[in-house]
Amino acid sequence: MSAGQFWPGRYTDRHGTEAVVFESDGRELIRTTIRGVRFEGDSMDDLGALGGEPPEDPFTFFDGALCSCLLEWEVPMSIAVEGQGVRTVVLDCALRLGAPAGPGRGLEAETLTTTLRLDGREYRNDGDHDFEDALNELQRRLPDGTRLRACVACAWSDYHPVGHGLMSGLACFRSAKDIYRLVEGKRGPDNIFDAWDARTEFVQETWLCGEFEQRNTTHTGYRGPFPSRRWW
Template sequence: MSAVQFWPGRYTDRHGNEVVVFESDGRESIRTTIRGVRFEGDSMDDLGALGGEPPEAPFTFFDGALCACLLEWEVPMPVTVEGQGVRTAALDCALWLGAPAGPGKGLEYERLFTILRLDGQEHLTTEDHGTFEEALNDLQRWLLPAGVRLRACVACAWSDYSPAGNGLMAGLACFRDAKDRYRQVDGKHGPTGIFAVWQELTEFVQETWLCGEFEHRAGDTGYRGSFPSRPLS
């Protein structure tokens, strides 16, 4: 895996805004400092204060995680361009986290928007999404020019999700050390189901990460099938 990445970004809430930098290991750790307070989480919608206690600086929390705010950050996003090879684009992300809706009710809303910037063009997902899986799937299927393919873990031949579902990000299982077994996966249950190989996963990764084992996903492979997924008929 590559070294830690530093994503330039911004934090905004009703008390103001601040330029920040998010540190990501590409797996299940994201860290940043906001108003002098150090935060960490395995996902952008699960950033909690490292000290464990509510900080003195003004923030809003739900189950210990930041909310009632806007998080913005930029991720380097390699793409494969037909006839040109690998190019580097930029993925701008904006995550709106609503205020707590009440006891046992979660947040009022959670909305993710992305923009891929390549060669002076902006490819914007105009609908809000609940996960990076959905946002990047729509970006690849509907918005990118023909011949341009995302080069990231979400589009890799060796990645899959649990049938139990996944959150906003970082729940993507990588099977790069069990390729032969994963090639046989064709569903959920049975000797060639995802549950039969699940314990052999290498690690969990973020959808936007990339390693040297990357291969473009082709056909209806694994449990989750193709990337981008087939549109509903």
Template sequence: MTQRWPGRYTDRRGSEQIVFETDGRELIRTTIRGVRFEGDMMDDLGALSGEPPEQAFSFFDGALCSCLLEWEVPIPVEVRGSGVRPGVLRCALKLGSPAGPGRGLDEETLVTTLHLDGYEFRNEDGQDDFEDALHEIQRKLPRAARLKACVSCAWSDYSPVGHGLMAGLACFRDVKDRYRLVDGKHGPRGIFAIWDDLTEFVQETWLCDQFEHRTTGAYRGPFPYVPVN
């Protein structure tokens, strides 16, 4: 099922409303100024028309940069005593300019704000990926409210070698019994031992009918995790 996220693209040449299309897993597409873009993360959107139209956009390693991407994602929130409430996650990703050979961009800032029942819950400055941003939002919610999305699901996990801005979240719903036994990275009960049996990769805000809230008994830890000072 394809989701459509309303959004906006802004750079020094102007601003326009756009729509992002996604399968919720590893594909994001949009059209900006008549040019079709595609990528698996918002900071990796490349032009599908071959040579990037440099006169209309700025690029770094083939991906858009020097711009602001904004979009809205529906995200349900389970509230004890009130059932599931419809929330909206408004996201703003500022992609800076190339910092030099082998140095990436000079800025990449993610701001996420959950709008729920007339209230706003925003992630702290300085967090640069969806995992940290959504953990922070969950910590700001009332204790009775819990995000209902893949990032907070008992069957999801990131690769121990790291992950990017978004997506790349492994779902283990088809091997639940084995995933429950994971107690580390290596060994017969390590995450690497079952990694090749994952069901699929998903985005943090995706959701399926086998969702269960992540608790303290999970290998990746509870959602939200408690930051160490």
């Protein structure tokens, strides 16, 4: 794993609560140790046990990944506040993974809640299925003149039209800006499919690099502006 971040957090299930630390490279790898068992995955809802078959106790698994639990962690983030410059804040994340619903039916529930505390106030999404929706909702609730600085809000990032999971499916085009700048949707002569193979890498929505540029309404690629326009 390349140099990354360490996110303090907690793991809770019917057996109790344990303080844990999640190690992330900001791209497609997350690791942690829970009750002496090492877990790894490319997303918080896909953490599988390393070193063979998943232990039967004291965990619950679905398709090899942890479930029937609550994962909580803290992610450092940057925000730009008009008149104040860039500030560092902490994003509190809570992912509730339900029990298996049955063969081929996934989990009974999967809900992500994010909370950002700023100047004595809390800003929170209502509970979504992925980081794209959660952070879009969070940005809409922040005060005017306050903007998230993270890959999800960057001018050089986009999703594949087929869809994506909870996190880590955001494509970065920072090394192919001229190509990505032409993208206007998923159809036509300048579509996201033609540019897709030029992507630099996949990143987590909360990551941030030195080439960040705020996404705006001038060029919105395939996925549109950030925050996204409400359709309801």
